[in-house]
Amino acid sequence: MRVQVNMDRCQHYGQCVFEAPSNFALNDEDLLEYVAEVDDANLEEVRSAVAVCPVQAITLRS
């Protein structure tokens, strides 16, 4: 599975970082950076990150 963030929608709330620190982080400028490839072990937390995003900027696809 791969995760994709629409960076035009993303407002860097960083809540995906709470939910899935395995794939999401805020850099020194408080801007979102992410790893697209999702390990099976982290799939549920990434699904949670998708659900929690206030602007629904994250999609998960195979």
Place this chain on the structure above:
Amino acid sequence: MSGGTCPVTGATREIRGYQAVRLAAKDHEAYSSDLLGDRDVRTFKQLPLEVDPPRHAMYREALQPWFLGTAVAVHDEAFAAIAQRLIDRVTAVGQGEVASEVALPYVMGCLAELYGRPQDLDEWISWGPDVWTAEAYARGEVTAESRAAQRERNFDSPTQRSGATLHAYLDRVLTAAMARAHDGVEPVDVWDELVRLDLGGRAPTIEEANGIANILLAGGRDTVIKLITGIVWHLIRTPADREFLAATPTAHSRAVSEFVRYLSPLHKIERLETTPSDGCPVGGDHDAHVLLNFASANHDPTAWEHPGVIDIHRPRQPHLGFGFGRHSCLGMNVAEREAKAFLRVLLANWPSWELASEPEIEWVEEGEMTFLASFESVPVTVDTRRPEPSGE
């Protein structure tokens, strides 16, 4: 009906702590936002705050473009100019009070700029930090009880709260905006845009327009005023942080984040627990309201080292100062850009302010947390004894 007390059992119903608040805030099925807050002063729901997904998404999607970082950023220089003007005014007089003479007019000035309503600035300032105590503020007599009611979301006892001022204003401006829309006049300000908002192919009803306008004016007001006041208060008391931030503009973003965490301007918010487990009934005449205590999450000692200290060098860690989940603060970008613009101006030419006397601060004790609930007064004077070190 108290926001945090079961009407039958009398038990306090509040969720506290970093993990518990986060879990509750994101679970909109177990902790619904489909409620009427401020029920003592309004009869319509604040939108999109007081509806659940999926209906919530309709309002959020329609409003989000106004609050994108890119949309707010175009006002950065205007925000900075407002800050400079207010700081210079206090400095020229030689003394002032930060909350009422700097933070309040600054936040209102920024919103007037953002919303295209310069003609409303003086009126908005006259309401004070909290729209629901505007009349009392005009008389100079907002009581601690009224502030506590707002903070605890407890509207069972009589307070000075009233919706009369805000509702009269909204009735006036929305009626005018709808007339302009009817006449085909080009939109020029936030109210023109609001009455023409596209909600799935239709315009807002008058109730929806009032509900959205409520958020636009009641939100980002006392919260950001507290944030700006807190920034000044801290930098006066902590020259080392002031000097570091003056020399390190790249650290401003993280510093603002830490200020938001420590001050947690949105202390608590209500949710409706759909299946309470503590015997508190649901439905009928009873609402199983529960409070989510964001401040407790941001001061949880299991999550933060020395949470009662402002540490601008603290390792980056997500906080709940803007809430969590789908109802996260719509105006986060506005609050952050207002704070950063103000900080930049304040540090670029430090006005040599010092505390004129002990600030009046309301502290509350909640479990292990001693929390700075509000700044009532932060009086400053200009220190003319010695020059400040240059920040360049």
